[in-house]
Amino acid sequence: MQLQHETLFNNAQQMLENERADYVRLHPQSMQLSVSANEHFLYGVPMHWMNDWGTPAPLFVKYAQGSHFTCVDDIYYVDFCLGDTGAMFGHCPPALAQAIAAQASAGFTTMLPSSLTPNVGEALADHFGLPYWQLATTATDANRFVLRWARAVTGRKKLLVFDGCYHGTFDDAMVDMTMRNETIVDAVVGKTINRSSLLGQVYDLGQYTVAVPFNDIATVERELAKGDIACLLTEPALTNCGMVPAKAGFIESLRNLTQQYGTLLVLDETHTISTGRGGWAKNHGVVPDFLVVGKPIAGGLPAAAYGFSAAMAEQMKAAKDQAPPGHSGIGTTLSGNMMTLAAIHATLTEVATDAAYAHMLGLAESLEDQLIASIKSHDLPWNITRLGARLELQFCEATPSNAEEARNAQNDVIESAIHLYLLNRGVLLTPFHNMMLVCPATSVDDVKRLAYIFDECLNELSN
Numbered sequence: 001m002q003l004q005h006e007t008l009f010n011n012a013q014q015m016l017e018n019e020r021a022d023y024v025r026l027h028p029q030s031m032q033l034s035v036s037a038n039e040h041f042l043y044g045v046p047m048h049w050m051n052d053w054g055t056p057a058p059l060f061v062k063y064a065q066g067s068h069f070t071c072v073d074d075i076y077y078v079d080f081c082l083g084d085t086g087a088m089f090g091h092c093p094p095a096l097a098q099a100i101a102a103q104a105s106a107g108f109t110t111m112l113p114s115s116l117t118p119n120v121g122e123a124l125a126d127h128f129g130l131p132y133w134q135l136a137t138t139a140t141d142a143n144r145f146v147l148r149w150a151r152a153v154t155g156r157k158k159l160l161v162f163d164g165c166y167h168g169t170f171d172d173a174m175v176d177m178t179m180r181n182e183t184i185v186d187a188v189v190g191k192t193i194n195r196s197s198l199l200g201q202v203y204d205l206g207q208y209t210v211a212v213p214f215n216d217i218a219t220v221e222r223e224l225a226k227g228d229i230a231c232l233l234t235e236p237a238l239t240n241c242g243m244v245p246a247k248a249g250f251i252e253s254l255r256n257l258t259q260q261y262g263t264l265l266v267l268d269e270t271h272t273i274s275t276g277r278g279g280w281a282k283n284h285g286v287v288p289d290f291l292v293v294g295k296p297i298a299g300g301l302p303a304a305a306y307g308f309s310a311a312m313a314e315q316m317k318a319a320k321d322q323a324p325p326g327h328s329g330i331g332t333t334l335s336g337n338m339m340t341l342a343a344i345h346a347t348l349t350e351v352a353t354d355a356a357y358a359h360m361l362g363l364a365e366s367l368e369d370q371l372i373a374s375i376k377s378h379d380l381p382w383n384i385t386r387l388g389a390r391l392e393l394q395f396c397e398a399t400p401s402n403a404e405e406a407r408n409a410q411n412d413v414i415e416s417a418i419h420l421y422l423l424n425r426g427v428l429l430t431p432f433h434n435m436m437l438v439c440p441a442t443s444v445d446d447v448k449r450l451a452y453i454f455d456e457c458l459n460e461l462s463n
C-alpha cells in the first residue's frame with residue numbers, strides 16, 4: 001500500500017522542524033559568520049541566492065578538495081552538489097591546481113591572446129567536436145552572445161526556448177509560459193511572459209521570445225514555420241526544473257526542423273556535459289549550429305565557450321565585417337584571459353578524460369540503482385532520472401515529459417526536509433531541486449554513504 005501523501009507531508013514538516021534545530025546546534029560558527037557577514041553583504045552572502053538554500057543560516061565553507069569539503073564548524077561533507085556542476089570534475093583536481101599555480105606567476109590577463117591559444121582551440125575542438133570557438137566568462141554571457149550572432153547572421157529577431165528552461169541570467173530566456181489555472185482564461189494559455197521572479201525588467205520579453213512545451217514537436221514546428229525565429233536555444237534535456245529528458249528522437253527532430261525552416265539550433269550543454277566526454281550532442285551524433293559550454297570547463301574558474309562550424313564561422317565574419325567598426329555588443333574584458341586559457345587546457349586535456357568519465361558514469365549508475373531500490377522498498381511514487389553522471393530525484397512515479405509535469409511533482413517541504421536531513425549527516429545535495437552529481441573523485445564509499453543516509457531518511461519520512 002502506498003503511503004498517503006498527507007502522512008508523508010506531515011512527517012516531512014516535523015522532520016524539517018527537527019533538522020532546522022539540529023542545524024543551528026551543529027553549526028555555531030556558520031551561524032556566527034552569517035551575523036558578521038550581514039554587516040556588509042546583502043543577506044549576509046556574496047550572492048543573494050546563497051541565502052536561499054533552506055538552511056537556518058548559510059553553510060560557510062573552509063576547505064574543498066576532491067569530492068569533499070569541510071565547513072567552518074569542521075564538519076566533513078560528501079559533496080554531490082559540486083557547485084551545481086562548476087566542480088563536476090571535483091574540487092581542485094591536482095593537474096588543474098598545478099596548471100593554475102604555474103600560470104599564477106606568468107600573468108593573469110593582458111587583453112591579448114596567450115601563447116596557449118592554439119592549444120586551447122585544439123582541445124575544445126577535440127573535446128566537443130566543433131572546429132571553431134569563442135570564449136566568454138560565463139555560460140550566461142555565451143548564450144547572450146550566441147543569440148546576438150544568430151540574429152546578425154539570420155537577420156531574424158526572435159528566440160524560441162522551452163517552458164521551464166534556464167540558460168543563465170540572460171534576459172531573453174527568462175520567460176515562462178502561462179499555464180491553465182483558475183485565473184487564466186483559455187485565450188491566454190500558452191502565452192510567453194516575463195518570469196514572475198525576474199527583478200527590474202521593464203521590457204515585455206514575450207515580444208521577441210517564444211516559449212513552447214518541451215517534447216512537443218508539433219508546437220515547435222508551428223512556431224518555426226512562421227519564419228521569424230533566429231535560433232532555437234535548448235539544453236538536450238531540461239535540467240533546471242527537475243530533470244526532463246528528451247523523448248527518443250526529439251532533439252534530432254529539432255535539428256531537422258530548424259534546418260528546414262532556416263532557424264539556427266543552439267544546444268546549451270553547460271549541464272549536460274555530464275552525459276559523457278564531449279557532451280550529449282557529440283555522444284548522440286547531433287551537430288548543432290552553436291554549442292554552448294560553461295561552468296566546469298575551467299574546473300570551476302569563470303569560463304565559458306561556444307563552438308560552431310566552419311560554414312557558420314564564415315557567416316559570422318560576414319555579419320561582423322558588414323557592421324561599422326566599434327562595439328559589437330559581444331565582449332567582456334576578462335574573457336579568454338591567460339589564466340582561463342591555462343585552466344581550460346588543463347581541464348580538457350588532463351582532467352575530463354575518458355577514464356574520468358568511465359568512473360563517473362559507472363558510479364552514477366550504481367547510485368541510481370541504490371536510490372531506486374530504496375524508493376521501491378518504501379513504496380514511494382517517486383523516480384530517479386539520470387543523465388550520465390547527473391541524477392535527479394523527482395516526486396512523481398514517471399519521469400516528467402515537460403516542465404509543467406516536473407513543476408507539479410515538486411514539493412518544497414518534502415524536498416527541504418530531505419536536503420536538511422542529509423546535510424546534517426554530512427551529505428550535500430544541490431539546492432532548489434534534488435540533483436546529485438558524481439565526480440572523478442567520488443568514491444564507492446561516498447555513494448554508499450548517500451544511499452544509506454537517504455534510506456534512513458525515507459524510514460523516518462514514512463514512519
Ligand code: PMP
Nearest residue numbers: 138139140166167168268270271
Ligand atoms: N546554461 C545552463 C543550462 C545552466 O544551467 C546555467 C546555470 N545554472 C547557465 C547556462 C548559466 O551559467 P552561469 O550562471 O555560469 O552563467
